[in-house]
Amino acid sequence: MKLNVDVIPRHQGLLAGQKNKVEFLIRLSAPEKAAKEFKRKPLNLAIVIDRSGSMGGGQLEEAVRCAKLMVDRLDEKDRVAIVSYDNDINVDVPSTPATNKSFIKAGLDNLYPRGATDLHGGWIAGVEQVSKYSESDFISRVLLLSDGQANQGLTDTYQIASQCKSFMSANVTTSTYGVGLHFNEELMSAMAMSGGGNGYYGQTAEDLIDPFNEEFDLLKALVATEVTVALDGIGDVSFELLNDYPVAQGGYRFPDVASQGDVWGVVRAMVPQELSGKGNGELCQILKKATISYVDNEGKSHSITSDALALPSLPPSAWNQIVADETVEDRLAELEASRIQREASLAARRGDWNRVDALLQEARLLAENNVWIRESLKVLEGYARRREMERFSKESNYTSMKMSRRMVSRQESRSVMDDKFLDMPAFLIRKGEQGKKSEDQ
Amino acid sequence: MIVVMKNHLLDWENWSGTAAEMVSVVAQIMQDIGMRDDGTEPNERLIRHYVSVEILDRPTRVGKEAIYSFRQLLQFVAARILINDGWPLAKVAEQTANAPDGELMRMATSYQPKTAAQELVKKFKDPNFSYGDMAMQSLPKSSDDSNISYLQMSQSLDEDIDIDKSMNLLKKMHEREQAEAMRDMALARVGNKKGVVEKRAWHEIDVSHWLRLSLRQPYFMRMDEDTAERIGEAITQVLKAEVVRRQERKR
Numbered sequence: 001m002k003l004n005v006d007v008i009p010r011h012q013g014l015l016a017g018q019k020n021k022v023e024f025l026i027r028l029s030a031p032e033k034a035a036k037e038f039k040r041k042p043l044n045l046a047i048v049i050d051r052s053g054s055m056g057g058g059q060l061e062e063a064v065r066c067a068k069l070m071v072d073r074l075d076e077k078d079r080v081a082i083v084s085y086d087n088d089i090n091v092d093v094p095s096t097p098a099t100n101k102s103f104i105k106a107g108l109d110n111l112y113p114r115g116a117t118d119l120h121g122g123w124i125a126g127v128e129q130v131s132k133y134s135e136s137d138f139i140s141r142v143l144l145l146s147d148g149q150a151n152q153g154l155t156d157t158y159q160i161a162s163q164c165k166s167f168m169s170a171n172v173t174t175s176t177y178g179v180g181l182h183f184n185e186e187l188m189s190a191m192a193m194s195g196g197g198n199g200y201y202g203q204t205a206e207d208l209i210d211p212f213n214e215e216f217d218l219l220k221a222l223v224a225t226e227v228t229v230a231l232d233g234i235g236d237v238s239f240e241l242l243n244d245y246p247v248a249q250g251g252y253r254f255p256d257v258a259s260q261g262d263v264w265g266v267v268r269a270m271v272p273q274e275l276s277g278k279g280n281g282e283l284c285q286i287l288k289k290a291t292i293s294y295v296d297n298e299g300k301s302h303s304i305t306s307d308a309l310a311l312p313s314l315p316p317s318a319w320n321q322i323v324a325d326e327t328v329e330d331r332l333a334e335l336e337a338s339r340i341q342r343e344a345s346l347a348a349r350r351g352d353w354n355r356v357d358a359l360l361q362e363a364r365l366l367a368e369n370n371v372w373i374r375e376s377l378k379v380l381e382g383y384a385r386r387r388e389m390e391r392f393s394k395e396s397n398y399t400s401m402k403m404s405r406r407m408v409s410r411q412e413s414r415s416v417m418d419d420k421f422l423d424m425p426a427f428l429i430r431k432g433e434q435g436k437k438s439e440d441q
Numbered sequence: 442m443i444v445v446m447k448n449h450l451l452d453w454e455n456w457s458g459t460a461a462e463m464v465s466v467v468a469q470i471m472q473d474i475g476m477r478d479d480g481t482e483p484n485e486r487l488i489r490h491y492v493s494v495e496i497l498d499r500p501t502r503v504g505k506e507a508i509y510s511f512r513q514l515l516q517f518v519a520a521r522i523l524i525n526d527g528w529p530l531a532k533v534a535e536q537t538a539n540a541p542d543g544e545l546m547r548m549a550t551s552y553q554p555k556t557a558a559q560e561l562v563k564k565f566k567d568p569n570f571s572y573g574d575m576a577m578q579s580l581p582k583s584s585d586d587s588n589i590s591y592l593q594m595s596q597s598l599d600e601d602i603d604i605d606k607s608m609n610l611l612k613k614m615h616e617r618e619q620a621e622a623m624r625d626m627a628l629a630r631v632g633n634k635k636g637v638v639e640k641r642a643w644h645e646i647d648v649s650h651w652l653r654l655s656l657r658q659p660y661f662m663r664m665d666e667d668t669a670e671r672i673g674e675a676i677t678q679v680l681k682a683e684v685v686r687r688q689e690r691k692r
Contacts, residue, residue, distance in 0.1 A: 124565060131561075134558040166565075170558035170560075
C-alpha cells in the first residue's frame with residue numbers, strides 16, 4: 001500500500017535577493033482505496049494498571065472497567081496481557097491470544113488498591129509481555145495507566161523516556177493514561193512522546209473512557225507504522241521540523257498513519273540569499289525530495305519519495321500579493337499555540353500566573369481563524385482565572401501535545417467544532433477539553 | 442519457523458520411554474527449536490514434579506518402570522514455553538492437563554526466538570545496567586579512546602539533570618536530537634560523513650613558562666607515582682633521541 005505524500009508550501013514564491021524563511025507542510029495519508037479494502041493488523045497489547053493506594057475511591061474499578069471494554073473489543077487475532085503494579089509487579093494475565101475473553105477479564109477481578117508506585121517496573125513488565133511478539137505481524141503497544149508520582153524503582157523522567165524511545169525502535173510503542181490531578185504529567189507525556197504512542201489524561205476515572213476508545217479506534221485504523229521522513233535539500237538550504245517528533249533512523253519519526261486521517265509535519269527551510277533567484281519568476285529548488293519509509297499492514301517495508309519543492313523567485317511587489325495556504329496556516333497556528341500552551345503549563349507549575357496570563361493573551365491572537373484554539377483557550381482561561389494550578393497545567397500540557405501531533409481529518413472545519421455524532425473516528429475529533437469525556441463538554 | 446519446529450516434534454511422534462530417556466529427548470527438542478531455557482535444565486526430578494502438579498499426564502506403568510509418551514513430551518515443551526511467558530505453574534497445568542494433542546502441538550510450536558525488544562528488556566532489567574552504558578552505546582566510538590567521549594557525555598547528562606530538574610526534559614531531548622541532526626548534515630557538507638566529532642579533555646601543566654605538559658584527562662585522573670615515573674623516563678628518552686637526531690642533522 002502506497003501512501004500519498006503532499007508537500008505544500010505556505011507561500012507560493014520566494015522573495016528575490018533576500019534570505020528567505022520558507023515553511024512547508026509534509027502531509028501523509030492513506031489512499032481512499034486502502035481505506036475501503038482495509039485489513040487491519042492484529043494488536044499485541046499489554047494493559048498496565050496502577051493499583052497503588054491512591055487508586056482507591058472507585059478509580060481502580062473504573063480503570064478495570066475501561067480495560068475490560070478494551071478486551072471486549074479485541075478480535076481473536078489480537079493478543080493481550082494484563083499487568084498491575086504498586087510497589088510489587090504482577091503479571092495478572094501473561095500475553096495470550098484474545099480468544100477466551102472471560103478468562104482474560106477474570107485476571108482483572110482481583111485488583112485492590114494498596115502500596116506505592118513502581119511505575120517503571122510495571123511498565124517494563126508490560127513491555128516484556130508484548131516484546132515476545134514484537135517482531136511478528138502485530139502492532140505492539142503498552143497502555144500504561146497511572147494516577148500518581150513514580151516513587152519506587154527507576155523514577156527519572158529522562159532515563160525512562162530514553163528507554164521508551166529504545167523500545168519504539170524495537171517495535172514496542174507506549175501510550176500513557178494519566179488519571180486524576182496528581183499524576184506526573186511530565187513523565188507520562190514524555191513516555192508517550194518518546195515511546196511513539198499517545199498521551200491522554202482524564203480528570204476523573206470516568207473521563208478515561210474517551211481516551212481508551214480513541215486509542216482503540218486509532219490502533220484498529222492504522223495502515224502504516226514505523227514512519228520516518230528524511231529531507232534532502234539543495235546546497236546550503238537548512239531544514240528544521242517544527243513538530244516535536246523524535247529523530248530516528250536517519251530521519252524524523254512521524255506518527256503512525258491511520259485511514260481517514262492526515263499525518264503531518266511543518267518544516268521551516270532557511271534559504272540563503274544566493275538561492276533566492278533574480279525575481280523574474282524562475283523556479284528555485286529548495287527540496288530535492290522527502291524520503292518516507294514505513295511498514296504497511298502486511299508487514300512490507302516501503303520507501304517512497306515526494307516531489308521536489310521549487311518556488312518561483314518573485315520581486316517584492318509580486319511576493320506581497322501571495323495569499324498564504326490555509327491548511328499550512330492552520331497547522332502553523334496550532335504549532336505556535338502548542339508552544340505557548342507548553343510554556344504556560346510550566347509557568348503555572350512555577351506559580352507564575354502573570355506569565356500565564358501574558359501567554360494566554362498571546363495565544364488569543366492565533367485563535368481568530370481557528371475554532372479549536374479558541375475553544376481550548378476558553379477552558380484554559382477558566383482554570384487560569386481560578387488559579388487552579390493542577391488542572392491548568394495538565395490541560396495545557398495535553399492540549400499542547402495534541403495540537404503538535406494530532407492526525408487531521410479533511411472533514412473538519414475552521415469555524416465549527418467536530419460534532420461527535422458525525423461519522424468521524426474518535427482519534428480525529430478535536431476536543432475542547434482533553435481531560436474530560438465528550439458528553440461533559 | 443513453525444513448520445521446522447513441527448517437524449522436530451513429529452520426529453518423536455512414536456516415542457515412548459522412561460523419565461531418564463525423556464530428559465535427553467526434551468533437551469534435544471529444546472535445542473532443535475532454538476529455545477533458550479530459563480536456566481532450568483530438564484531432569485528426572487522436574488519431570489516427576491510436573492506430574493505431581495498435573496502439568497504432565499501420569500505415566501503408564503510397565504512392570505516397575507514409569508513410561509512416558511509423545512503426549513507428555515508435548516506437554517513438557519508447551520509447559521516450558523508457557524513458564525517462559527510468565528505463567529505460574531497452576532495456570533500452566535490448567536492449559537496442558539486436558540488439552541487435546543492438537544492444542545498441545547500448537548502450544549509446543551509457538552516458541553519464538555528472542556526479539557530485539559526482549560534483549561532490551563533484559564538489558565534494562567539488569568541491576569548492573571546504568572544510564573551511562575546507554576549513553577556510551579549511543580555514541581560513535583572513537584578509534585583509540587572511547588572512554589573520553591563516554592565521560593564527557595555522562596558528565597553533560599548529569600549536569601543537565603542536576604541543574605534544573607523541573608525543566609522540560611523531553612523538550613530538551615528533542616532539541617538535542619534536532620541539534621544533532623543539524624550537526625550531522627552540516628558535518629556531511631564539509632566531508633565528515635561519519636558525523637563523528639572527536640572531543641577530548643586535556644589536563645595541562647605548565648612546568649615553567651616555556652614548558653607545558655598536556656595529558657588526557659582520564660589518564661591523568663588515574664595516574665599513580667609509578668606511571669608518573671614511567672612517563673618521566675619516556676619523555677627523557679624521547680627528548681634525548683630528538684637531541685641526538687638534531688645533532689646528527691647539524692653534522
